[in-house]
Amino acid sequence: MRLVIRDDPVAAAFYTANYVKRRILEFAPTAEKPFVLGLPTGSSPINIYKYLVEFNKAGELSFEHVVTFNMDEYVGIPRDHPESYHTFMYNHLFKHIDIKPENINILNGNAEELDKECLAYEDKIKSFGGIEMFLGGIGPDGHIAFNEPGSSMKSRTRVKTLAYETVLANARFFGGDVNKVPKLALTVGVGTVMSAREVVIIITGAHKAIALYKCIEEGINHMWTVSSIQMHPSAMIVCDEDSTLELHVKTVRYFKSIEQVQEELIGRENIGLKGSISSLSKMNFTNKYV
Amino acid sequence: MDKLADPDYVKGKLIKFINCRLLRNHKLVEDYLLILDGVIQDPQVVFWDHLRRPDIYVDCKGGIISPGYIDIQLNGSIGYDFSSDLDDIQEAVDNVSKAQLLMGVTSYCPTMVSSPSEKYHQILPFLGPRAGSIENGAEIIGAHVEGPFINPEKKGAHDMRVLRDAKNGINDFYDCYGKDNLIKYVKYATVASEIPGVMDSIEQLIEETGIVVSQGHSLATVQQAETAFNKGIHLVTHMYNAMATFHQRDPGIVGMLGSPHRDLFYGIICDGIHVYPNSAKIAYYAHPRGAVLVTDAMCAQCLANGDYNLGDMSVQVKDGSVYITGTETIAGSVADMSECVKKFVKFTNATKIEALEAATLHPAQALKIEHKKGTLNHFADADLLILDDDLSIKRIFISGVEATKDSVKFHSKFQDKK
Numbered sequence: 001m002r003l004v005i006r007d008d009p010v011a012a013a014f015y016t017a018n019y020v021k022r023r024i025l026e027f028a029p030t031a032e033k034p035f036v037l038g039l040p041t042g043s044s045p046i047n048i049y050k051y052l053v054e055f056n057k058a059g060e061l062s063f064e065h066v067v068t069f070n071m072d073e074y075v076g077i078p079r080d081h082p083e084s085y086h087t088f089m090y091n092h093l094f095k096h097i098d099i100k101p102e103n104i105n106i107l108n109g110n111a112e113e114l115d116k117e118c119l120a121y122e123d124k125i126k127s128f129g130g131i132e133m134f135l136g137g138i139g140p141d142g143h144i145a146f147n148e149p150g151s152s153m154k155s156r157t158r159v160k161t162l163a164y165e166t167v168l169a170n171a172r173f174f175g176g177d178v179n180k181v182p183k184l185a186l187t188v189g190v191g192t193v194m195s196a197r198e199v200v201i202i203i204t205g206a207h208k209a210i211a212l213y214k215c216i217e218e219g220i221n222h223m224w225t226v227s228s229i230q231m232h233p234s235a236m237i238v239c240d241e242d243s244t245l246e247l248h249v250k251t252v253r254y255f256k257s258i259e260q261v262q263e264e265l266i267g268r269e270n271i272g273l274k275g276s277i278s279s280l281s282k283m284n285f286t287n288k289y290v
Numbered sequence: 291m292d293k294l295a296d297p298d299y300v301k302g303k304l305i306k307f308i309n310c311r312l313l314r315n316h317k318l319v320e321d322y323l324l325i326l327d328g329v330i331q332d333p334q335v336v337f338w339d340h341l342r343r344p345d346i347y348v349d350c351k352g353g354i355i356s357p358g359y360i361d362i363q364l365n366g367s368i369g370y371d372f373s374s375d376l377d378d379i380q381e382a383v384d385n386v387s388k389a390q391l392l393m394g395v396t397s398y399c400p401t402m403v404s405s406p407s408e409k410y411h412q413i414l415p416f417l418g419p420r421a422g423s424i425e426n427g428a429e430i431i432g433a434h435v436e437g438p439f440i441n442p443e444k445k446g447a448h449d450m451r452v453l454r455d456a457k458n459g460i461n462d463f464y465d466c467y468g469k470d471n472l473i474k475y476v477k478y479a480t481v482a483s484e485i486p487g488v489m490d491s492i493e494q495l496i497e498e499t500g501i502v503v504s505q506g507h508s509l510a511t512v513q514q515a516e517t518a519f520n521k522g523i524h525l526v527t528h529m530y531n532a533m534a535t536f537h538q539r540d541p542g543i544v545g546m547l548g549s550p551h552r553d554l555f556y557g558i559i560c561d562g563i564h565v566y567p568n569s570a571k572i573a574y575y576a577h578p579r580g581a582v583l584v585t586d587a588m589c590a591q592c593l594a595n596g597d598y599n600l601g602d603m604s605v606q607v608k609d610g611s612v613y614i615t616g617t618e619t620i621a622g623s624v625a626d627m628s629e630c631v632k633k634f635v636k637f638t639n640a641t642k643i644e645a646l647e648a649a650t651l652h653p654a655q656a657l658k659i660e661h662k663k664g665t666l667n668h669f670a671d672a673d674l675l676i677l678d679d680d681l682s683i684k685r686i687f688i689s690g691v692e693a694t695k696d697s698v699k700f701h702s703k704f705q706d707k708k
């Protein structure tokens with residue numbers, strides 16, 4: 001796992017958006033071989049989407065051959081409800097970019113048979129050969145998508161009852177009325193996210209410091225579902241300084257030193273996007289520390 | 291010709307306006323606007339259900355998109371007069387509608403001043419509702435019949451001889467305009483509630499014909515105006531003009547500005563001539579959400595400088611004003627709606643939003659057509675203006691097609707005279 005630490009949430013978002021851009025460009029998607037991207041909602045990704053929109057408008061990044069799968073959606077609220085995830089995605093990303101509407105996948109929380117909807121979603125992901133990169137956020141309790149504490153680490157897309165805390169937290173989006181907050185959601189499972197070939201999680205803010213600590217410094221635990229990232233072969237967490245408050249100094253320094261070594265000694269041009277060192281021969285070995 | 295001005299080209303095409311601010315819900319919001327076949331679309335329905343991406347992009351260059359202006363009181367323009375041009379009334383309607391469109395007025399109410407009964411029967415069929423397009427010009431919402439059930443003491447420029455009362459109740463209205471004409475062609479009527487028989491006919495008139503009724507050219511006391519309001523008259527015709535002047539114990543119709551009715555609307559001629567700027571400001575501060583900008587313009591609107599014979603009047607048009615030839619007497623309004631909007635901001639310190647709404651949303655609400663006109667809400671007609679921050683009009687769209695000087699051709703009645 002890589003941990004990339006940036007000064008503030010905006011810098012973390014900028015890094016993440018750039019990373020997504022470079023991954024898509026490197027992938028060089030086509031109609032036959034689209035880039036399959038998993039997407040989150042919530043406060044964390046808003047800035048990432050803002051930058052992706054900028055890249056798209058500047059002509060630096062096209063979504064023409066990008067297929068997206070969103071993580072989750074509430075059950076039973078109208079699609080055009082201001083708090084629905086359809087509306088969120090439409091307003092923050094889709095309406096601004098050149099993506100094909102038919103390439104977008106979001107769970108239908110108003111489906112007649114919710115279980116079938118979830119199974120079909122998993123099948124659809126499979127039909128594209130799996131997800132190339134799943135972008136995610138994290139809740140203060142370490143949840144990913146609506147996989148609340150206690151969710152199975154092997155879970156797939158399904159109907160989920162929201163934790164009382166989540167309902168309370170969401171009440172602010174529904175006029176402060178707990179009764180108006182949906183109690184159910186459709187969500188991809190922890191297993192669905194972790195089946196992606198790459199997982200990128202953004203974590204920012206002091207209120208998420210404990211979650212970050214629990215997920216990377218302690219063991220894998222279904223009470224902090226993002227901790228499952230520890231078993232993923234190609235995972236990256238992008239965070240800001242505030243969210244590292246609960247980490248050991250040692251942990252923070254280690255991950256910072258990795259970047260430092262890469263930048264100063266090996267040279268960015270010699271490092272693959274995912275951190276692989278592509279060509280030993282090109283490295284600058286004149287540096288006294290190597 | 292610009293492709294966007296070609297109705298055949300834009301037919302069936304999803305047009306996305308980008309780089310713009312939309313006048314929506316009393317705010318200027320940065321967003322896109324999607325239109326298809328002359329109707330503003332619900333973007334999420336287009337996206338999720340129809341899986342459509344835009345076919346055409348219109349770069350608004352940071353401008354403001356407003357609904358097209360609505361002028362609910364227009365007597366004539368470019369030499370034509372709706373009340374007197376009996377012989378060429380169709381020509382008048384066609385040319386004036388196009389002239390209005392190019393001034394940003396995408397819908398309007400052609401207005402007839404007090405006339406003898408036979409004239410209503412002859413002319414009204416030409417002033418009924420007609421869709422807007424680049425062929426037709428601005429949309430005709432329906433006629434405005436101003437009088438003849440008005441107070442002779444506040445007749446303004448109306449012909450004293452044709453004014454009448456309604457002692458026989460509703461039958462006098464039907465006798466005057468024709469009941470069918472009211473139902474088919476008339477959008478609203480201006481009456482004076484103190485004229486005998488008028489007050490008691492209002493409710494029946496509204497119920498049986500579906501028209502909107504406005505009060506004006508009237509010496510109604512504030513109590514009478516209030517009674518009229520309660521009977522369904524929620525509109526005032528050109529506030530201040532042709533009504534009792536304000537008195538502290540009986541403020542007359544002007545006093546309705548201080549009433550608690552939120553659903554009261556008042557036309558106001560904001561040209562700086564018919565209403566002193568301070569008066570416009572007082573009205574606005576008393577009841578900002580009721581202001582409806584009207585031009586009340588007459589046939590000399592848009593005419594080039596020079597001398598003209600309008601009906602039996604000799605007039606001289608000079609730098610945006612029209613005088614009776616050889617005098618300093620103003621012969622009528624030649625205001626242009628766009629100028630009125632700018633002046634409204636200047637006179638009242640209203641925000642751009644409020645000024646635009648006074649020329650779009652409020653008139654639509656006053657005439658109960660806000661589901662189609664005066665808003666950028668989903669499923670409203672795509673009659674649009676693109677404006678800069680000085681509220682100067684940059685581009686005009688009617689029913690989703692761009693109106694340009696090349697695509698909308700018209701001529702004034704005095705084409706040869708220029």
